[in-house]
Amino acid sequence: MTSPDSQSHTQSPPIPRPPGSLIQTAFNVCIAVLVVALLSSFLWKLTHSALPDKSDDHHFDKKPAFQSTINNIDQAFKKHWQTAKISPVEQASKLNIARRLSLALTGTIPSLEEVRRLEQQPEGQDIQWWLTEIFKDRRWSDYVAERFARSYVGTIEGPFLVYRRRRLVDWISDQLFENRHYDQLVRQLITANGIWTSKPEVNFVTVTIDQNNDEKGPNETKLAARVSRAFLGIRIDCMECHNDKFGDHWKQKDFHQLAAFFGEAEMSITGIRNNSKTPYEYRYRGKKEAQKIPAVAPFSPELMPSSGSPRHRLGQWVTHQQNRPFARSTVNRLWALLFNKPLIEPIDDIPLDGPWPAAMEILADELVAHDFDLQHLIRIIAETKAFQLDSRSSDPSNPLTVTHEEHWAAFPLTRLRPEQVARSVIQAASITTVDAHSHVIQRLMRFTQQSDFVKRYGDPGEDEFAELGGTIPQRLLLMNGKLVRERSKKNPLMNASTRIGILAPDNQIAVETAYLSIFTRRPEENEKNYFVEQLGTLENKNRSQAMEDIFWTLMNSTEFSWNH
Amino acid sequence: MNRRNFLNTSAAGLAGFSWMTPMADLLAANAKNTKTGHPKAVILLWLAGGPSQLETFDPHPGSPISFGTKAIKTKAKGVQLAAGLEQTAEVMKDVTLIRSVTSKEGDHERAFYNVKTGYRPNPTVVHPSIGSILCHQLPNPKIEIPTHISILPNQWPARGGYMGAQFNAFQMGDPKQPVPDLVSFTNEHRQSQREKGLSIVESAFSKGRIARLDEQKTLHQQNMANARRMMESDQLKAFDVSEVPKNERLAYGDTRFGRACLAAARLVETGVRCVEVTLTGWDTHTNNHENQAKRVDILDPAFAALIKDLKRRKLLDDTIVLCGGEFGRTPKLNGVEGRDHWPKGFSMAIAGGGIPGGRIVGATDPSGEKERPVNPVRVQDIHATIQHKMGIDFEKELITPVGRPIALSDGNVIEELIGS
Numbered sequence: 001m002t003s004p005d006s007q008s009h010t011q012s013p014p015i016p017r018p019p020g021s022l023i024q025t026a027f028n029v030c031i032a033v034l035v036v037a038l039l040s041s042f043l044w045k046l047t048h049s050a051l052p053d054k055s056d057d058h059h060f061d062k063k064p065a066f067q068s069t070i071n072n073i074d075q076a077f078k079k080h081w082q083t084a085k086i087s088p089v090e091q092a093s094k095l096n097i098a099r100r101l102s103l104a105l106t107g108t109i110p111s112l113e114e115v116r117r118l119e120q121q122p123e124g125q126d127i128q129w130w131l132t133e134i135f136k137d138r139r140w141s142d143y144v145a146e147r148f149a150r151s152y153v154g155t156i157e158g159p160f161l162v163y164r165r166r167r168l169v170d171w172i173s174d175q176l177f178e179n180r181h182y183d184q185l186v187r188q189l190i191t192a193n194g195i196w197t198s199k200p201e202v203n204f205v206t207v208t209i210d211q212n213n214d215e216k217g218p219n220e221t222k223l224a225a226r227v228s229r230a231f232l233g234i235r236i237d238c239m240e241c242h243n244d245k246f247g248d249h250w251k252q253k254d255f256h257q258l259a260a261f262f263g264e265a266e267m268s269i270t271g272i273r274n275n276s277k278t279p280y281e282y283r284y285r286g287k288k289e290a291q292k293i294p295a296v297a298p299f300s301p302e303l304m305p306s307s308g309s310p311r312h313r314l315g316q317w318v319t320h321q322q323n324r325p326f327a328r329s330t331v332n333r334l335w336a337l338l339f340n341k342p343l344i345e346p347i348d349d350i351p352l353d354g355p356w357p358a359a360m361e362i363l364a365d366e367l368v369a370h371d372f373d374l375q376h377l378i379r380i381i382a383e384t385k386a387f388q389l390d391s392r393s394s395d396p397s398n399p400l401t402v403t404h405e406e407h408w409a410a411f412p413l414t415r416l417r418p419e420q421v422a423r424s425v426i427q428a429a430s431i432t433t434v435d436a437h438s439h440v441i442q443r444l445m446r447f448t449q450q451s452d453f454v455k456r457y458g459d460p461g462e463d464e465f466a467e468l469g470g471t472i473p474q475r476l477l478l479m480n481g482k483l484v485r486e487r488s489k490k491n492p493l494m495n496a497s498t499r500i501g502i503l504a505p506d507n508q509i510a511v512e513t514a515y516l517s518i519f520t521r522r523p524e525e526n527e528k529n530y531f532v533e534q535l536g537t538l539e540n541k542n543r544s545q546a547m548e549d550i551f552w553t554l555m556n557s558t559e560f561s562w563n564h
Numbered sequence: 565m566n567r568r569n570f571l572n573t574s575a576a577g578l579a580g581f582s583w584m585t586p587m588a589d590l591l592a593a594n595a596k597n598t599k600t601g602h603p604k605a606v607i608l609l610w611l612a613g614g615p616s617q618l619e620t621f622d623p624h625p626g627s628p629i630s631f632g633t634k635a636i637k638t639k640a641k642g643v644q645l646a647a648g649l650e651q652t653a654e655v656m657k658d659v660t661l662i663r664s665v666t667s668k669e670g671d672h673e674r675a676f677y678n679v680k681t682g683y684r685p686n687p688t689v690v691h692p693s694i695g696s697i698l699c700h701q702l703p704n705p706k707i708e709i710p711t712h713i714s715i716l717p718n719q720w721p722a723r724g725g726y727m728g729a730q731f732n733a734f735q736m737g738d739p740k741q742p743v744p745d746l747v748s749f750t751n752e753h754r755q756s757q758r759e760k761g762l763s764i765v766e767s768a769f770s771k772g773r774i775a776r777l778d779e780q781k782t783l784h785q786q787n788m789a790n791a792r793r794m795m796e797s798d799q800l801k802a803f804d805v806s807e808v809p810k811n812e813r814l815a816y817g818d819t820r821f822g823r824a825c826l827a828a829a830r831l832v833e834t835g836v837r838c839v840e841v842t843l844t845g846w847d848t849h850t851n852n853h854e855n856q857a858k859r860v861d862i863l864d865p866a867f868a869a870l871i872k873d874l875k876r877r878k879l880l881d882d883t884i885v886l887c888g889g890e891f892g893r894t895p896k897l898n899g900v901e902g903r904d905h906w907p908k909g910f911s912m913a914i915a916g917g918g919i920p921g922g923r924i925v926g927a928t929d930p931s932g933e934k935e936r937p938v939n940p941v942r943v944q945d946i947h948a949t950i951q952h953k954m955g956i957d958f959e960k961e962l963i964t965p966v967g968r969p970i971a972l973s974d975g976n977v978i979e980e981l982i983g984s
Contacts, residue, residue, distance in 0.1 A: 156673050211672060235688060235844075247583070391770035400774050413781065456730055456744070470783050471729050475791040476745040485749050489631065530764050534757065549754055553761040558777075558784040559769040 001543075025467050031469070060128035060379070069366050070512070073359045074385045080358035081409055087411040088385070089393040089400065094118070096564070097388055098130050099520040103416065103563055104338045106139040106142055108423035111433040112496070112517045134481070135375055138177060138436040145173035147337060151230040151348075152189065155459070158207045164196055171197055171200035182330055182372035183319035186231055190315040195271035205272050216268045220280050224259035228298075231318050233350035236298055242432040249352065250298070256282045257296040261314040274309045299325075300340055301353065319372070325352060327364035327372075336372060338381050340563045358408075389564040413562045415470060416455035422450040422483065426517040428555065429487035453483045469560075478556050487506070488551035490544040501547035507528070507535040510547065518554040527536030602955035603917035604882045605832040606698060608840040609825070609867060610680075611859070611889035612718050613672070613847030614910075616903050618895070619856040620863075621911035622663045622928055629895035629932040633853065640922030648860040651868035657922045658871055658880065659915040660981065662946070664926020664937035667891065667907040672847070675890035676720045682947030682973050689964055693722035694947060695838030696731035697972055700724075701956045704835050707795035710734035711837040715824040718844050726964040730783075735841060738820040739805045739827040743781045746795050802834040803827060812873070816863035817861060825866040830874050830881050846889055849902040863887075871915055880916040884950055888912030895932030909937035912946065914981065917953050925980045944975030952977045 076247075081088055092100075098118055102110045110118065121129045122341040134140045149169045158165060177187045187205040194516055196202045208222035227238030236255050263280025265272055295310045297303070302339070303320040305313050318326055326352050336342035344350050363377065369378045381387055391411040393400040404410035416424070426446050427434050436444055457479050478484055492498045498519050504510035511531040515523045523531065535546050554560060565966040591698035618624060623635040623646040639657035647655050652659070669675035674685050681691035692700065695712040704711055708713040714721040714733035736743050748755055752810025766785060770777045772873040778785045795799070805813060805826045816822030821843045843863060848855040866886060892910025893903035911926040915921060926939040951973055961969040 032786060390772075394772050402770060402774060415782075458729055470787050471732060472720070472787050472791045472794060473732075473734055473745070474729075475784075475787045476794070479788070479791060480745040480748055480795075524768050527764055527768055530761065534761070545754065549750075549758050550761065552750075553758050553765060556758075556762060556781050556788070557765045557769060559765065561784065 002312070018104055034139075045120060048283070059082040060125070060132055062128065062383075063166075066380070066383075069362065069380055072362050073380070076362060077384075077386050077408060079492050081407060083408075084403075084407050086407050086409045087398045089398065089404065090395065091385075091388050091392045092390040092411065093522045094126055095523065096390070097127060097382070100338070100387075100411070100563065101130060101134065101382060103424070104340065105134050105144060106137065106501055107143040107417075108139070109518075110425055110520055112204040112513065113433050115516050115520060127388075131379055131382060133377075135179070138173075141173040141175075141177035141392050142169075144176055144337065145169050148172055148176075148333075149302070150335070152204055152226060153207045159209045162196055162206045162209055163203055164200070165203065167197060167200040168203035176374070179373065179375050182374050183326075184296045184372075186319050187315035188320065188327075188495060191309075191311045193272050193274065199271070202272050205262075206267075209267065217278065218262060218272065219257040220262040220265075221255075223262045223276060224255060225263075227314070227318065228255075228258065229348040231329060232323075232325040233332055233344075233348050234298075234325060234352065235349050239494050249513070252284065254298040256280070256284075258292050258298050258314075261294040261310040263293070263295070264310055274311065321368050324364060325350065327367050328356065328360060328376075330372065331360060331363040331367055331377065334377055335381060338378065338387060339412055340416075341412045341516065359384075365463045392459060411564065416563050418454040418459055418560055419450060420563075421478075422453035422458065425453075425487055426450065426561065429494070429496050429518070429551070432497060449483050449486070452476065453481070456481065474561075475556075482554055484552060488548045489557070490548065497547040497551040498544050501535075507532040510535060511550070514547070514550050514554065518551065568949045572662050587651065595947040601918075603755055603884050603953055604702075605836065605951060606694065606829045606838045606883070607695070607762070607825075607832060607870070607885045607916075608838070609863075609870075609885065610840050610842045611735055611846050611863070611887065612676075612842050612844045613889060614675075614891045614893055614905055615846040615859070616852060616856050616893035616907075617663065617734070617906075617928070618893070618903075619853065619913040620649065620860060621645060621661045621913055622892075623647075624928075624930040625767050627930040627932075629930065631853065631897055635713035640805045642921060646860070649884065650763065651864045655868050655871040655915075657923050658875065659913050659921040660919060660925065661897050662912045662914060662925045662941050662978070662981075664940045665793055665892075665908075665910050665912050665943060665946070666937065666940045667943045670891060670905045670907050672890060672905075673720065676903075679888070679890050679943050680720075680722055681725065682944040682975060689968060689970065690723070692725040692727045692731060693733070693840075694950060695722045695733055695840060696724040696727050697951065698837045698954060701951075701972070702837060702954065707799065708793050709799045709802070709831075709834070710794070711750055711835070713828075713831055713839045714842070715839065716820060716826060716842045716844075717840070718842055721842075722729045722838075722840055725961075726970070734840075737821045738830070739803060740820070743800070746800065748795065752950070761964070767892065767922060779804075781924055786886065802830040802836070805830070815865065815869040815872075817862060817869075819862050819866070820867070821862050822866040825870045826873070829870055829879070832874075833877060833879060848893065849898065849904060850905040852893065852901060867913075874916060881918055883940060884917035884953060885915045886912060886946070886950070887914075895928075896912060908935045909940070913960050914946075918952075919953065919981050923980060925978060941978055942975060945978050946975070947973040948975030949978045949981050952982075953965075 006440060013220075025214055077088075095115065095118070098115075099109055102108060106312050113450070118130055146169055149165070149172060153165065153168065171471075172185070177436050188201045192199060192200050192201040196206045204226075205218045205223065208219040209217065221237070221240055225240075226235050237260060240252070240255055259282075260280040264274045264276055264278055266275045266278050268275075272535055281290040281291050282293050295314070297317055300317075300323060303390050304317045307313075308316070317323065320326070329348070332342050332347055332350060336347050343360060363380070366380060367373075367377050370509040371400060386408045389409070391413050393404070393410065400410055406411045423446070426449055430442070432438070434442055436443075457474050458471065487495060488497050489495065490498050492502060492533055497514070499509050500513045500517070508528065511528055512522050515521060517526075531550055534550070536545065538546050570667050585729040595677065614627050618630060619633050623633055623644055624741075625633065625635040626632050636647050636650060636653055639652035640644055640656040640659075643656050643661065645656070659945065667675060667678050669684060677683075677685045680693040683691040698908045699712045703919045712722065712731060712733045714735050716737060717733070717735045721735050722733040723729070750758070774780060802808070805823050808826060813823070813826060816826045821841065822842040829843050831839050844858065846856070870885065871880065874883055874885070891905050891907040894906045896903075898904055926937050926941055928937045931944070948958045955973065958973040958975070963969050
């Protein structure tokens, strides 16, 4: 019988085959292509050579105004540290800063290939160059969109049929990738009308529909709670059932008048639309009957436009350039993303009248002056002294204490999120960058491996920045789990551990390459000596095993599971 | 304020360490529980999806809302169960039915949260599940395996919430399979090489950081040591149901759920504080009767065998067994013979722990017209009752990491379930 492959150019009809074998053949071909591609690109990546820069437009021009803002922020922190009588620690290494940025903005560590290219960049331009690289990479927008979505709609599956979370996340990702300004993104969410499939932003509204409730439309109070927390950084929703117990700032009325802006949103055959005949009604405590609630801003009423639909007016008011809570809340969210810890905790409880920490107002001003350009603000924060500080102190006269972290006088040591750990294992096990350009098989593997891992590691869900403590199952998963085993065991095709062992010219380079792949740093002298000795004169299988052991060891360390 | 305990003493959040109950308190609490005769453990048989009260614990035979469901007599006088629960009927002298549970949550995820924690979902804080509260309040320092275990969890296993992820339930699948991630994939020699390397890497990382980094902040190495202790523990045998004689094993039914219930009994015997066992598939929006019956076939032998087994091993007085789901199902059938979500009067069965059996609390309307049941029991009342029985002061407020005081439960003790 003629082989199926030789049939492909003849006129005769193709021989029917079970679909399984087709998939198998395609899989084999893909693997073969992958082998050739990976092996051919490997040798130079292992050693110190680097790719020429992919393009010339990587240079980010630090204009005087850019530098001046950074200086102002640094000054504000300097003053704060002086008042607090605390000395900041030293600056972190370039590679360390790049690792933080990758984890924060793409959810994974830099690949060995990226480390090599980064090291080629001139001093002073490297961090901005790295950010340009990140912003060109779809991983950034996909990852941050998912993080943002958690605060917009949570992680619940939501109502059946009328809610498509994936569509919403993809839409947010598109906005971030195109760097559409954040005020515009938020306005689109608040004012969204139409069908949730063709207008993905509508899902922000439809997620609140409770299908078991007699009321079939979107839920005004849930929407008001999301708007106040995610976009304004205030917890006015605590007042849904009572006045403020812990202060006298908010009244129950404030919350329901905010909810009233969503009163006209209703579900129809054409999706979400406005209907002025469905005002928001609520029965206040102590009242006998529900009453129609007017739509009134809880503060700064002068910023509210006088015309337009209630949601249109709310969108304009929330994102108004002079509406400081919106700017501060956006700053706090980006700060939290970058430091893995918000500037003001909890992330959605920012005091309306201050006091705010050093730099908050400068950053909010900068964000407003640049029309809510998120990438610009990320570039600013990344360049500040506070972000670039080490997370440890090498100065015995200024030993690290918890106070350093409290005052941002050292970079905070925080636990990585489950997907960051999973993605980092997968990335560290690959010499090349696992991104949108990776082979489809590699990306598929990443997807399934990551979701299995996150499920077992424990996803904190919406609690984006709550420190919840580590667990024994997490350690068991790293010690004995499938992901680390699969990605560190002998596999010359897929796994960096084996390939480094085979191709590194000597033990020192092998150990150094493993460290760069997993820790984004070079080993210290005693670390290097120990592992070089472990590799000794081992060959073949024994050498692969020794490399596997090094990978296991580094991936099971505190350093690997914590952001530093 | 003296009833408030600070969960997190430091604004900087000294990670999980400061959230733990101090060791002295732990030992005292444990000693107290062994001496005072309070029950020591809870097994939660979690019927995910919302079981129909009418086809399980609250049949209304011959009424317009039964739509043909028959009832059977049980060993407890005057207590009927829906047909299909014949084995459970045999143990009803030890089981009490609460037929008037009410909540305000009709959505699966929200209702899950509500029933497992005793609180309605609230965006400011994540409340701990009942098992996490028990483990936090009644720690058992002698145990080397997790004291809070979820067998066959679906997407929302019990979690520690503001008490910390260390109080999350340890998740495992069918006890027929080995517990995941417990076996090292290398030999002892290599493992010891790895550990040696790890100590060098850890020492490099801790340089220039806060004193006692692991103890004060990361707990990384401590958790790893505990993980190793668990890997080597004899107590792991409790997970392995294959060593139980076949006839005893099969009494639970030859199902994943049956095996999981058997494992739960063994785990409780070993000293585990809370085991939740999930049986999914109760969300019968179509063909309610047929689909509920399929689930009842699995539940009946497992539930009955569990009660009998605990009694035989003299563990029933030390163990509270609670059986139910996130809500019940509508008295009326929908257009496709299904019953929809119904949080306004559903059933839960409770047994053991000194709770008198053979009783009924509350009643639903046989015509389905009156929504409010007789003698309604709120979800939080069940939580308060269980904690009270376990010797926990459930009104005690903990200061959560965001600074807000929250009581362990804001329910009331159900008087009918206390005393004899």
